[in-house]
Amino acid sequence: MNSFVINDRSIGEDQPPFVIAEVGINHEGSLEKAVKMVESAAAVGCECVKFQCHVVEDEMTDEAKKVIPGNADESIWDIMARCALTEDEEMQLMQRCRELNILYMSTPFSRAAANRLESMGVQAYKIGSGECNNTPLISHIARFGKPIILSTGMNDLAAIRKSVQILEKEKVPYALLHCTSMYPTPYEKVRFGAMTELRNEFHCPVGLSDHSLGIWTLLGSVALGASILEKHYTADKSWPGPDIPISIDDLELQQLIVGSRAIWLARGGTKEILPEEQVTIDFAYASVCAIKSIKAGDELGHDNIWVKRPGTGEIKADGFFRLLGKKAKADIAEGSFLKSEDYWHD
DSSP, X not given: OOEEEETTEEXXXXXXXXXXXXXXXXXXXXXXXHHHHHHHHXXXXXXXEEEEEOOHHHHOOGGGGGOOOTTOSSOHHHHHHHHOOOHHHHHHHHHHHHHHTOEEEEEEOSHHHHHHHHHHTOSOEEEOGGGTTOHHHHHHHHTTOOOEEEEOTTOOHHHHHHHHHHHHHTTOOEEEEEEOOOSSOOGGGTXXXXXXXXXHHHOSOEEEEEOSSSSHHHHHHHHTTOOEEEEEBOSOTTSOOTTGGGOBOHHHHHHHHHHHHHHHHXXXXXXXXXXXXXXXXXXXXXXXXXXXXXOTTOBOOTTTEEEESOTTXXXXXXXXXXXXXXXXXXXXXXXXXXOGGGBOOO
């Protein structure tokens, strides 16, 4: 499977990188902020914004009230309860996305959340790293028959393979995103090699869901075949939120979109001379010329021939050494380019 389609957008190595602006919970439960980020992302040319769908009671037990994430100072229960949007609010978000022609995606964190998104009519699913080995939930979502983008942070190939087997059994198109679940991720922990390993192992579109600072690693991943680039995004870095410090803003999102397409266009090819380079060859190359008048019968050597621009002469600079010691057939004027008819060949 080299590519698949979401809403008429082909995704794969032969297509421009698909950039996902991951709003996640950066809206902190505010529909107004969420809409603002949809509008801002669309304004800079982003194709997709992704949110998170939390139905807290179906997602967690009360034990979650005791667990505090490494990038926060309150429990995961309290964070998600505060940031969860209602189904009506999510419908409003999706409608605004449709109006702006930007794809709405959301990550379900429970069966109830997946059912909600399906009832809303989403066109594809993003499954987060925490659910990569949640085979019951993956099986439930896969039965909807829609494309799935699966992040693989905190999971090795053996765990990922179990989830991929479910996706392939249900015959749903899928892509795998390499991810390091550290916030922020040190550059030396990003591991491009893991992304390449995913592509070689599963033969599907791959990408990078990145938590390092800036857009640099995402840009680099394109040169290695990343088809999907996911990054936390906010319209305002002064807003509060646990993911804001690792998020990019409008300018960085625009740079990511433009830069990733430029790098994608630059991939591949072979080391050969392009026809379009001829105009540069004509002035940049050097040709063998007479640096003083040469009489018929004179021996050609360093004292009477050399190489000078432009490259429009018959004998280019790399032919200089084979002329040394040859005898001139006829007079050669100083400053003229040498031609093969000007000297005696062996």
